[in-house]
Amino acid sequence: MELEDILRERDFRLTRPRRVVWEVLSESERHLSAAEIAEEVHRRDPGINVSSVYRTLALLAELDLVRESRLTETSTWEPAHADAVIHLVCENCGATRHHDAALVEDLRAEIARTADFAPSVIDVRVSGTCAKCPAPSTPR
Amino acid sequence: MELEDILRERDFRLTRPRRVVWEVLSESERHLSAAEIAEEVHRRDPGINVSSVYRTLALLAELDLVRESRLTETSTWEPAHADAVIHLVCENCGATRHHDAALVEDLRAEIARTADFAPSVIDVRVSGTCAKCPAPSTPR
DNA sequence: AATGTATTGCGAACGGTTTGCAAGAGGGCG
DNA sequence: CGCCCTCTTGCAAACCGTTCGCAATACATT
Numbered sequence: 001m002e003l004e005d006i007l008r009e010r011d012f013r014l015t016r017p018r019r020v021v022w023e024v025l026s027e028s029e030r031h032l033s034a035a036e037i038a039e040e041v042h043r044r045d046p047g048i049n050v051s052s053v054y055r056t057l058a059l060l061a062e063l064d065l066v067r068e069s070r071l072t073e074t075s076t077w078e079p080a081h082a083d084a085v086i087h088l089v090c091e092n093c094g095a096t097r098h099h100d101a102a103l104v105e106d107l108r109a110e111i112a113r114t115a116d117f118a119p120s121v122i123d124v125r126v127s128g129t130c131a132k133c134p135a136p137s138t139p140r
Numbered sequence: 141m142e143l144e145d146i147l148r149e150r151d152f153r154l155t156r157p158r159r160v161v162w163e164v165l166s167e168s169e170r171h172l173s174a175a176e177i178a179e180e181v182h183r184r185d186p187g188i189n190v191s192s193v194y195r196t197l198a199l200l201a202e203l204d205l206v207r208e209s210r211l212t213e214t215s216t217w218e219p220a221h222a223d224a225v226i227h228l229v230c231e232n233c234g235a236t237r238h239h240d241a242a243l244v245e246d247l248r249a250e251i252a253r254t255a256d257f258a259p260s261v262i263d264v265r266v267s268g269t270c271a272k273c274p275a276p277s278t279p280r
Numbered sequence: 281a282a283t284g285t286a287t288t289g290c291g292a293a294c295g296g297t298t299t300g301c302a303a304g305a306g307g308g309c310g
Numbered sequence: 311c312g313c314c315c316t317c318t319t320g321c322a323a324a325c326c327g328t329t330c331g332c333a334a335t336a337c338a339t340t
Contacts, residue, residue, distance in 0.1 A: 012286085013286060013287070013336085014335050015287065015288075017288070019184075048289090051288080052289075055288085070213075074327090088257050089257060092266070099251065103243060103248070103249060107241060117268050120269070121267045123264070123266075124262065124265075125263040126248075126249070126262050127259070128258045152318095153316095154306075155305075155317090187319095190320095283337070286335105288333085289332105291330100291332100293329080293330070294336105295326105296328105297326090301322100302319105303319085306317075307314105309315105
């Protein structure tokens with residue numbers, strides 16, 4: 001996880017905004033919205049501008065270091081992780097967790113076999129209620 | 141699929157914008173963006189305003205008649221369909237197709253069993269290339 | 281240290297979505 | 311059938327997250 005090397009390799013400079021955004025993302029265990037990232041970055045260095053945060057996120061995504069998820073209304077960011085991760089989104093508390101499921105690879109095979117389609121990335125988003133949460137107050 | 145009854149039942153009125161938006165959505169086989177919907181609605185009745193389209197989409201979603209997907213950058217809309225549908229999004233031509241996969245239900249069971257989580261809706265989004273498309277010109 | 285260039289901060293622009301409000305139209309009732 | 315009440319609409323302005331242009335800054339190389 002040497003941000004510097006990855007940047008160098010592609011002739012990008014290691015700058016303060018880039019380092020701080022990357023730190024924030026890699027230290028977080030949950031998905032963060034652009035606003036949350038900007039806020040935390042700003043907390044660590046008030047001199048870093050929002051537009052740099054956006055530019056950095058775009059760059060890191062380009063480098064496949066972070067991944068943008070559009071699971072909920074506002075998109076969120078997280079360090080890139082291996083494929084085949086399932087996102088569990090709690091309808092009640094809003095938390096997003098990861099979960100490994102062996103079946104995802106089976107799914108990939110099934111799709112490749114039956115759909116005339118060559119799958120690359122598979123995203124599974126599961127809405128529901130996590131164990132810590134009571135049933136949603138406003139069931140839809 | 142009697143839009144009128146469903147609206148009545150909840151004390152909403154059947155108005156022209158609502159009827160036209162619903163028609164456009166239910167006649168389309170693919171996902172439509174808000175802009176596409178607005179455009180087609182406007183084609184059928186130039187008097188219908190964009191804001192009514194948005195308001196109608198929100199209402200229909202509330203009534204579970206349509207579903208908003210956030211698969212790509214801009215979100216798209218489609219008539220609500222049964223759970224467990226897989227969305228195949230071609231990285232090349234951008235088309236979104238549906239695909240049934242029996243394994244989704246197995247996945248649900250696996251999650252319920254192993255994740256301390258009660259799944260309700262499962263969304264599977266598969267990026268890849270569809271058979272009609274050549275390999276993407278700009279592989280990422 | 282000096283230099284050349286990528287990158288930043290800033291503020292303004294953007295574009296899709298939402299909102300406030302007066303005018304308009306469903307539809308229940310007489 | 312027409313009235314009336316109220317829900318909806320059209321319109322235009324407001325919003326808000328994101329992007330952009332540009333001069334100033336700060337990386338990295340020498």
